[in-house]
Amino acid sequence: MLTFREEEVLKELSEWERELLSYEKNDMVSLYEKYVKKSMSYIEESKWQDIYAVIDNSLFHAYTMLLSSSLHENANERMLSTARIFNENITEITDMKSLTIDQLHFIGQQQMVKHRLYACFQGSITGTGGVAAAASDFLGLMAINIRFCQQISSLFGSPGNTPTEIMTALKVLHGACLPKRLQGKAWAELMEELGRPNNYFYEGTENVASSEVAEVMLQQTMKMFFIFLFGKKTYKKMPFVSMFIGAGANYQYTKKITEFIYKFYQRRYLYEKLQS
Secondary structure (H helix, E strand, O other): OOHHHHHHHHHHHHHHHHHHHHOOOOHHHHHHHHHHHHHOOOOOOHHHHHHHHHHHHHHHHHHHHHHOOOOHHHHHHHHHHHOOOOOOOOOOOOHHHHHHHHHHHHHHHHHHHHHHHHHHHHHHHHHHHHHHHHHHHHHHHHHHHHHHHHHHHHOOOOOOOOOHHHHHHHHHHHHHHHOOOHHHHHHHHHHHHHHHOOOOEEEEEEOOOHHHHHHHHHHHHHHHHHHHHHHHHOOOOOOOHHHHHHHHHHHHHHHHHHHHHHHHHHHHHHHHHHHO
């Protein structure tokens, strides 16, 4: 049985989900899709498959590396310390499930604000126009969002270190990175996987990257184009213009990602509580 507050949160999630699944494209979006597909057609399908394989491997290794780092352990310790303010008996990540939905939300909001500020700072550095900063922008941005995904998984009581949890997290990250009109399909697929047994080894499709990733790459390329364009023309007179562009773009992008990730783990938490 869910508590009154949990039922209220579940209603809010259902309304958000309904809006996500009922997203309708306008003419501009349809035209944009045609442009993206035409751009992709210049590269052979076999080449795209190779790119997807590289992305999958890179994400998997980045996720596991950050998961096993001292940075992750220290972040979990800080989260447990915050959780003990509400319940002094909490000693490990699985005990986080004993917190109420509002207490979890309070800690989750802190994580969201913190990681969005990280992304904003990363974007402002990119906006300085340095080659090294520009080259590391997307990697830094993905590292920030991977860390957020790991923290929210821990927040809702899952250490996230099993093959199943890692693959689920990567698929959540993939769906979160997609444009709004494509997130509905990714969300529906994630909801289908909630019904599968939570075994140690993952039993679903292990491919994460797909053709939609090309659009994410295109958007990041366009961001860098505008940063360099305005940075080159206005740097001497207004050096902060390109920094504002980078910071604003990264903040909005991470805001979309963190919202999707948080709502998935919140939804799974309530689903598991209903099943138990």
